[in-house]
Each structure stands twice: as structure tokens, then as C-alpha cells.
Amino acid sequence: MTPERYAKIMRVLAQRQPTLSVLMDEVNKPHNFSAVLRTCDAVGVLRAHAVPPKSGSLPTYEATSGSAHKWVEVQTHKEIVGAVRQLQAAGFQVLATHLSEQSMDYRQPDYTRPTAVLLGAEKWGVSDEAARAADHNIVIPMLGMVQSLNVSVAAATILFEAQRQRLTAGMYAQPQLEAAELARLAFEWSYPELAPLYRERGERYPAMDAAGQIVRGDEL
Known part of the structure; x- marks a missing residue:
């Protein structure tokens, strides 16, 4: 050393920000899973959460993560609604990336609060049940023909907004x-x-x- x-x-x-996290629900593509962890490391997430794919194991992809898996712990959960409830019981607001009548622009929430961003699987997104269990549904405005972003790109967009708010609030200026x-x-x-x-x-x-x-x- x-x-x-x-x-x-x-x-x-x-x-490191112990009150900022992500919750990945059966994200199964290794490059996406690892890219989310890389963004987590970049914005100071201490611990991520994940419900493993039905295969039973978490995907990994060293080249995409840039070794971020060494610096961001991943806590696993058996099922998504229980994971949402556990985070809420710990004081986190859970923001589900999900289009619904109640959805708000991803920049609206207060990310200086303890926050976990819920990300759905690549093909299905966040389930309706998990979206209802979350505190809020958020969306990234889309002006093109495509209706959604890649899950890792969406995670980066939202997490860097959280970082922006927390930097403004001085939350990176002293140890959390x-x-x-x-x-x-x-x-x-x-x-x-x-x-x-x-x-x-x-x-x-x-x-x-x-x-x-x-x-x-x-x-x-």
C-alpha cells in the first residue's frame, strides 16, 4: 500500500453516499448490470441492491464495470416488492422508472433525501406491482421515436441528477x-x-x- x-x-x-442507491430487478445482461455499477461508483453510491435474474446469479462483466464491483457492494433480495418494502423501512424513498399516470419528470424528486432508484429488467421494465409499491414513478422525457433508454443509460441519467443535487447541497463536502x-x-x-x-x-x-x-x- x-x-x-x-x-x-x-x-x-x-x-461515499450511503443514502443513495439503486435497486435492479432481474437486470440480466452483464454489460448493463456492470455499467450500472460503474455509474454507482462514479456518483458515490456505497451499496447497490438487486433481485437476481431467474437464472439465480448476478451477471458480471469485468470489461464494462471497470472493476467497479470491487468498490460497490451489491446486496441481493429474493423478490422485488419485498426489496422495495425493506428499503422503505430503512428510510429510503424508492423511485421507480416507470411510465404511469402518476409519473413525474426524473428531475422533480428531492435526491438529497435517502433515495433508491428502482430499475427494471431490460425486456419488461419495472412491474406494475413494484411501481405501485414505490413512493413515486419517474420518467426521463423522450422526444424521439423510441420510448425508453437502455437501463444503464437511464440509471446514469438519473444518478447524475442525484449527484448534482447532492453536490449543490454540500453532501460530498463531508463524510456521510x-x-x-x-x-x-x-x-x-x-x-x-x-x-x-x-x-x-x-x-x-x-x-x-x-x-x-x-x-x-x-x-x-
Whole structure:
């Protein structure tokens, strides 16, 4: 671990937004799934959520993600409405990308609130049941012949609006993570090969100094 690498890790973690997320419902194309994660990393999403495709496993595509899967945790859920309810119970507003009579322009919601953007599968989109369970339905205005965007493009469009609002509100100017979680993630990102060994042994992570070097005898 070099001091420069550690400084970058700490700079990125200091801007992570634990109250901004996406919920992907059976997004099954690896390049789309990975591109969404890449955008999540770019705007500071800490944790994404996903209901796996019916195949039972999450798609991955290293070339598209740009290794973003290393920096954005993905929490899986068994079914979409339950996932929506779980996020709402945690204080998130869930915004479903879905065209309905109640849909609003994607720029209208307040993204400085805890927010999860619900994205549907490529072929079917967000189900009517999930759209009803969401707090709001949002749409990206389309002026051409095509009625919808690729799911990863839609995710990027919406998430960068969320980033714009949060930058304006100063939410990237100070850490949003609790100190203990920030320290935990700093070790896991800095020493991805060592962290699993400590977890397997049930041991606490060692502390690190300002240059990212392990301090023997001290624990987080």
C-alpha cells in the first residue's frame, strides 16, 4: 500500500453516499448490470441492491464495470416488492422508472433525501406491482421515436441528477459514513487479500496509520 493509493481510497470513501442507491430487478445482461455499477461508483453510491435474474446469479462483466464491483457492494433480495418494502423501512424513498399516470419528470424528486432508484429488467421494465409499491414513478422525457433508454443509460441519467443535487447541497463536502464504517471499509479496500483472513478467524482488523500502513498491536 502506497501513501498515494491510500490517500485516494480515503478521498473516495469520504465522498461515499450511503443514502443513495439503486435497486435492479432481474437486470440480466452483464454489460448493463456492470455499467450500472460503474455509474454507482462514479456518483458515490456505497451499496447497490438487486433481485437476481431467474437464472439465480448476478451477471458480471469485468470489461464494462471497470472493476467497479470491487468498490460497490451489491446486496441481493429474493423478490422485488419485498426489496422495495425493506428499503422503505430503512428510510429510503424508492423511485421507480416507470411510465404511469402518476409519473413525474426524473428531475422533480428531492435526491438529497435517502433515495433508491428502482430499475427494471431490460425486456419488461419495472412491474406494475413494484411501481405501485414505490413512493413515486419517474420518467426521463423522450422526444424521439423510441420510448425508453437502455437501463444503464437511464440509471446514469438519473444518478447524475442525484449527484448534482447532492453536490449543490454540500453532501460530498463531508463524510456521510460513520467513523467506524469508514475505517472498516478503508482496511477492506486497502488490503482485500488480508481482510477475509481476519474475518475467517473472527479477529478485528488492525489499525492503519495515516499512510495506510498496518499498525501492529492496534485494532479498529
